[in-house]
Amino acid sequence: xxxxxxxxxxxxxxxxxxxxxxxxxxxxxxxxxxxxxxxxxxxxxxxxxxxxxxxxxxxxxxxxxxxxxxxxxxxxxxxxxxxxxxxxxxxxxxxxxxxxxxxxxxxxxxxxxxxxxxxxxxxxxxxxxxxxxxxxxxxxxxxxxxxxxxxxxxxxxxxxxxxxxxxxxxxxxxxxxxxxxxxxxxxxxxxxxxxxxxxxxxxxxxxxxxxxxxxxxxxxxxxxxxxxxxxxxxxxxxxxxxxxxxxxxxxxxxxxxxxxxxxxxxxxxxxxxxxxxxxxxxxxxxxxxxxxxxxxxxxxxxxxxxxxxxxxxxxxxxxxxxxxxxxxxxxxxxxxxxxxxxxxxxxxxxxxxxxxxxxxxxxxxxxxxxxxxxxxxxxxxxxxxxxxxxxxxxxxxxxxx
Amino acid sequence: xxxxxxxxxxxxxxxxxxxxxxxxxxxxxxxxxxxxxxxxxxxxxxxxxxxxxxxxxxxxxxxxxxxxxxxxxxxxxxxxxxxxxxxxxxxxxxxxxxxxxxxxxxxxxxxxxxxxxxxxxxxxxxxxxxxxxxxxxxxxxxxxxxxxxxxxxxxxxxxxxxxxxxxxxxxxxxxxxxxxxxxxxxxxxxxxxxxxxxxxxxxxxxxxxxxxxxxxxxxxxxxxxxxxxxxxxxxxxxxxxxxxxxxxxxxxxxxxxxxxxxxxxxxxxxxxxxxxxxxxxxxxxxxxxxxxxxxxxxxxxxxxxxxxxxxxxxxxxxxxxxxxxxxxxxxxxxxxxxxxxxxxxxxxxxxxxxxxxxxxxxxxxxxxxxxxxxxxxxxxxxxxxxxxxxxxxxxxxxxxx
Numbered sequence: 001x002x003x004x005x006x007x008x009x010x011x012x013x014x015x016x017x018x019x020x021x022x023x024x025x026x027x028x029x030x031x032x033x034x035x036x037x038x039x040x041x042x043x044x045x046x047x048x049x050x051x052x053x054x055x056x057x058x059x060x061x062x063x064x065x066x067x068x069x070x071x072x073x074x075x076x077x078x079x080x081x082x083x084x085x086x087x088x089x090x091x092x093x094x095x096x097x098x099x100x101x102x103x104x105x106x107x108x109x110x111x112x113x114x115x116x117x118x119x120x121x122x123x124x125x126x127x128x129x130x131x132x133x134x135x136x137x138x139x140x141x142x143x144x145x146x147x148x149x150x151x152x153x154x155x156x157x158x159x160x161x162x163x164x165x166x167x168x169x170x171x172x173x174x175x176x177x178x179x180x181x182x183x184x185x186x187x188x189x190x191x192x193x194x195x196x197x198x199x200x201x202x203x204x205x206x207x208x209x210x211x212x213x214x215x216x217x218x219x220x221x222x223x224x225x226x227x228x229x230x231x232x233x234x235x236x237x238x239x240x241x242x243x244x245x246x247x248x249x250x251x252x253x254x255x256x257x258x259x260x261x262x263x264x265x266x267x268x269x270x271x272x273x274x275x276x277x278x279x280x281x282x283x284x285x286x287x288x289x290x291x292x293x294x295x296x297x298x299x300x301x302x303x304x305x306x307x308x309x310x311x312x313x314x315x316x317x318x319x320x321x322x323x324x325x326x327x328x329x330x331x332x333x334x335x336x337x338x339x340x341x342x343x344x345x346x347x348x349x350x351x352x353x354x355x356x357x358x359x360x361x362x363x364x365x366x367x368x369x370x371x372x373x374x375x376x377x378x379x380x381x382x383x384x385x386x387x388x389x390x391x392x393x394x395x396x397x398x399x400x401x
Numbered sequence: 402x403x404x405x406x407x408x409x410x411x412x413x414x415x416x417x418x419x420x421x422x423x424x425x426x427x428x429x430x431x432x433x434x435x436x437x438x439x440x441x442x443x444x445x446x447x448x449x450x451x452x453x454x455x456x457x458x459x460x461x462x463x464x465x466x467x468x469x470x471x472x473x474x475x476x477x478x479x480x481x482x483x484x485x486x487x488x489x490x491x492x493x494x495x496x497x498x499x500x501x502x503x504x505x506x507x508x509x510x511x512x513x514x515x516x517x518x519x520x521x522x523x524x525x526x527x528x529x530x531x532x533x534x535x536x537x538x539x540x541x542x543x544x545x546x547x548x549x550x551x552x553x554x555x556x557x558x559x560x561x562x563x564x565x566x567x568x569x570x571x572x573x574x575x576x577x578x579x580x581x582x583x584x585x586x587x588x589x590x591x592x593x594x595x596x597x598x599x600x601x602x603x604x605x606x607x608x609x610x611x612x613x614x615x616x617x618x619x620x621x622x623x624x625x626x627x628x629x630x631x632x633x634x635x636x637x638x639x640x641x642x643x644x645x646x647x648x649x650x651x652x653x654x655x656x657x658x659x660x661x662x663x664x665x666x667x668x669x670x671x672x673x674x675x676x677x678x679x680x681x682x683x684x685x686x687x688x689x690x691x692x693x694x695x696x697x698x699x700x701x702x703x704x705x706x707x708x709x710x711x712x713x714x715x716x717x718x719x720x721x722x723x724x725x726x727x728x729x730x731x732x733x734x735x736x737x738x739x740x741x742x743x744x745x746x747x748x749x750x751x752x753x754x755x756x757x758x759x760x761x762x763x764x765x766x767x768x769x770x771x772x773x774x775x776x777x778x779x780x781x782x783x784x785x786x787x788x789x790x791x792x793x794x795x796x797x798x799x800x801x802x
Contacts, residue, residue, distance in 0.1 A: 168680045168683050168684070169680065170678075170680055173678055173680060178677075178678055178680075178681065179677070179681050179684075179796075179797040180678075180680040180681055180684055181680075181684040181687070239801070241797065241798070241801070242797070244684070244797065244800060244801045276579075276580070277571075277574055277579050277581075278721065278724065278725065279569045279570065279571055279574060279579075279581040279582075279717070279721055280579065280580050280581055282569050282716075282717040282720050282721055283569070283580075283581055283582040283645070283713060283717055285717075285720075286582070286711065286712075286713065286716045286717050289711060289716065290711055293711065306707055306708075307707075309711075310687065310690060310691055310694065310710075311687075312684065312687065315683075315687045315690065315716075316680070316683040316684055316686075316687050319683050319686075319720070320679065320680055320683055323679065324679065395580075396580040396642065396643070396645065397642070399645060400640070400642070400645045
């Protein structure tokens with residue numbers, strides 16, 4: 001029997017990280033048989049000033065800068081990144097990364113893509129060898145040589161198993177407990193499968209009929225004095241009445257959908273900004289999804305599961321990304337103004353980069369290195385529009401070819 | 402070698418029927434090797450008056466009623482159902498149903514669902530025995546006993562093979578040559594497969610790897626002095642630069658998607674009218690699609706093809722139906738006003754029926770007769786909301802169960 005409980009740490013405390021810490025902490029309270037109540041949240045320490053109109057304003061302190069971790073732990077609110085949302089008091093902000101992760105058997109990574117390499121370097125060797133992780137960082141890293149899933153990068157770097165959470169999720173809505181769905185891809189490592197965990201029912205059973213894609217690392221099993229870490233337990237850690245979790249074993253499908261949608265969002269922005277009607281935009285989005293599936297089937301035939309693309313991380317995230325997200329918004333603006341995306345980055349984003357551009361370039365370069373770029377006419381069209389060698393008006397001809 | 406050519410008739414001349422006649426007639430002109438140039442369009446004869454501000458107004462005639470067929474054949478415009486769109490002069494309106502179809506080897510059915518039974522009765526025995534048909538009428542007829550595809554009903558009644566055209570298609574947009582896509586499901590009957598038709602390339606080949614779902618009728622093969630009727634020829638009859646056609650062999654998937662989307666559109670209208678946010682609406686739509694696929698897999702396991710649901714007839718039609726179509730619009734209105742759909746039918750539709758209601762009832766009754774209604778929680782929720790036994794607010798709980 002399990003004598004110990006899982007200790008949970010959220011690595012990251014932005015808008016989305018704090019939201020996830022909130023819902024996870026609600027669940028550790030509801031499942032004291034599985035989890036320690038306290039949830040650690042690593043916070044990149046910074047100074048904040050509480051404005052005088054805030055309920056947390058203390059005249060004795062005034063607007064003197066205070067440490068963000070102290071404010072969170074005192075007022076149970078991340079005043080900087082998730083203001084006006086009450087956090088459960090069992091969320092404990094911790095400014096020390098190593099201290100926050102060292103005793104935790106479940107790590108949730110939730111911070112911007114570009115920081116993950118450095119974070120992994122800092123905590124490597126300081127975590128429990130049998131820890132399990134979930135990455136809320138979407139996507140993949142594509143070079144000419146390979147496509148690397150971010151969750152697998154984390155897992156391989158730390159020598160643990162790491163799954164992925166992705167979906168059509170808007171942090172502020174979830175923080176306000178408006179209902180939505182998400183997808184968690186978690187392919188329980190064979191060393192963690194316990195006969196007793198078959199108890200999670202027919203759905204869990206089906207999901208465990210997985211591709212068997214496993215980490216490159218020799219994994220240390222979760223000790224038997226801990227509860228298992230399988231679909232059932234992970235669902236209990238994340239599912240809330242306002243946050244419906246679907247568990248799948250397909251980390252590849254979830255990660256690819258999370259990355260390639262950025263290309264499709266650019267395509268939708270271009271065509272919509274060019275005045276196309278809704279059915280045409282829907283057709284462009286559909287083609288993008290079909291090319292995403294083709295990519296997955298071509299390069300990950302051993303592990304991809306077609307139904308994954310019907311999950312929130314597939315269908316829903318694609319629709320929301322092509323209707324309201326950043327890549328879509330700025331590519332629409334570029335088409336409306338008749339300027340390039342680079343011009344938009346310069347004038348509207350202060351030189352900040354749009355992720356869709358690099359994703360498009362990397363994916364096309366990867367495809368070209370294999371001579372199959374023509375099987376992805378929509379991705380190719382997006383690249384051409386970015387580079388100015390192709391016009392939005394030509395999309396139908398290319399897609400019908 | 403083929404000595405004869407296919408003669409084409411469009412049965413129906415509403416907004417969508419006239420649009421299809423236009424694009425088909427453009428194609429018979431472009432492919433004189435396959436098709437006779439003239440396209441017959443059966444028109445339910447009625448009298449129309451040409452308003453004085455119309456370019457077709459003739460002071461000598463004034464606003465005296467004229468026959469719609471005469472107006473179409475004289476002015477090449479369906480002034481009543483597709484005004485301001487110039488039809489190719491090779492579209493010939495014909496008020497006689499039997500005369501319009503009797504010599505045609507390709508029949509395109511495009512008229513409201515409720516008329517098809519009577520139309521088939523009238524033409525049965527008066528068509529070429531080897532004619533092939535495409536139904537632009539979407540969907541299925543569901544009774545407690547069975548699910549009947551409309552295209553199969555047409556084919557079985559007439560003793561010919563009938564495929565189905567369906568997609569996110571808005572007639573006026575296509576008539577104005579705004580780009581969109583469609584899906585044609587056509588499972589070339591074995592008796593029509595000719596060795597030479599392998600020439601339509603790898604894509605056509607793949608599509609012909611079909612489920613082999615065949616008509617109940619003993620079919621008369623298309624004679625060899627006619628060109629074949631296979632995916633390549635059908636695509637040539639429908640594809641235009643502004644109308645991109647995807648051919649699939651899965652008549653079941655296309656028909657089911659076309660029918661069950663009406664249930665999902667009601668669900669989306671209810672939740673949106675209830676003030677739910679975009680991610681929640683997307684989640685509801687996604688669940689509807691997943692239940693549609695489940696239905697298809699459960700009751701047509703031998704013939705369904707999963708990729709069909711990524712076609713325009715699946716993905717795109719679902720999105721457009723849940724964003725702008727009739728079922729969606731009125732269920733949204735019902736939720737906004739806090740009244741029942743029946744009340745909306747009474748006050749807004751003059752007692753006209755909303756198709757989604759009967760589809761929901763029939764499908765739920767079919768599922769209940771098999772004891773599997775609980776595997777379709779979204780469909781069930783829609784039925785409950787229609788009947789007032791269930792509240793929109795309870796949807797998340799039901800879907801998470």
